[in-house]
Amino acid sequence: MTPITLVEGRRISLSNLDKVLYAETGFTKGEVLHYYATVADSLLAHIHDRPVSFLRYPDGPDGQLFFTKNPPPGTPAWVKTTPVPRSEDPSAEQVVVADMATLMWSANLVVEFHTPQWPAGAPAVADRMVLDLDPGAPASVVECCAAALWLRDRLAADGLHAFAKTSGSKGLHLAVPLEPTPSRQVSAYAKRLAQEAERELPDLIVHRMAKALRPGKVFVDHSQNAAAKTTAAPYTLRARARPTVSAPVSWEEVAACRTPADLLFLADDIGPRLERDGDLFGPMLNPGLAGRLPAGGGAAP
Structure with missing residues (x-):
């Protein structure tokens, strides 16, 4: 019954x-x-x-x-x-x-x-940008953290605030709250940023999906900013071998990550984290932190 x-x-x-x-x-x-x-x-x-x-x-x-x-x-x-x-x-x-x-x-x-990166009633008008950092073996979330720290600082130079969460799989997601912006503009900026990251850190980062380019490096997937694409939500469980969660993490945790286990969170870990730290993704909901993409595109072409 x-x-x-x-x-x-x-x-x-x-x-x-x-x-x-x-x-x-x-x-x-x-x-x-x-x-x-x-x-x-x-x-x-x-x-x-x-x-x-x-x-x-x-x-x-x-x-x-x-x-x-x-x-x-x-x-x-x-x-x-x-x-x-x-x-x-x-x-x-x-x-x-x-x-x-x-x-x-x-x-x-x-x-x-x-x-998607846009709310109901405003298709293809994004209020956030997402970068999916996906490691190619033998790279792991440890390398993703190094890439994330560079991207955080580069985004800050353009006046943008970045927040991190685990993907719940192998990598990290960076999210940036934005003033409403057409998805095509966000996509173009995210692609330029990923290209710049590869130029600056060629031994660590690739911006193209081709598997042959990815062993030992972090693929900065900018494609999830396209209007038709979606990203795993904060706090969702993932369909993995264990009940892993796409869990918001602090920048201190990102900087301190030395092994993949440091940023692996299961369902039972999340309640105590919320009790101790609150919602580390909460600032994403603060309208005062919503950034504007720089005039002219910001990230170097």
Whole structure:
């Protein structure tokens, strides 16, 4: 029998709570739901008023994974959606996770949460920039941290504030709050910045995706600023061998990173981190920190 839970007045069916999703650690679906309830305030703040895409992994990370932008079949009528016109479907809509009830309904589907860099109602007008730092073996998050520190200082020279989080996989994400800016302009600036980083640190950084270029280096992926692209949200669980989290980290932690284990955070680590440090990505939501891309593009061509 599927238990029915009342969340903020909404009746939600929660299923298979004892099902082990992460075989390596024995982490169950019930623990996934508990995790999302624990981090709800912080997670909801960062995906507030954004169309959400789901990477679903209902049988765990070793089972079938499928990425969906459209509201899943059976989406309750009370779940908020927003128009997200796409060339192939001008009437397309996506879910907006607006409250705890929608969060728990979504979490019951077993998902990673991904969002674009723009809010609902303003497609292709970004209010943040993202750089995805992806290490090519034998490089690891340690090399990503070295790249991140250079990028932080370079962004600061253009008057921009950068914040870091783990990807929940092997790398780091840098996020920069912006005044509303067309995605194409953000994409162009991010690409120039990645190219400049490669010129300045050619032994550490590459800006192109070609695998042959990447062993031992950090790929600065600027492509997620394109209007159609999405990035894993802060505090989302990832479909990896263990219940890793895309966890905000301090610049002190980035600077002190010496081994990959230093910046590996599992679901059970996040509650104590929030209690101790608060939401390290909270400043992303401060309108006073939203930067403006420099006139003329800033980063050297």
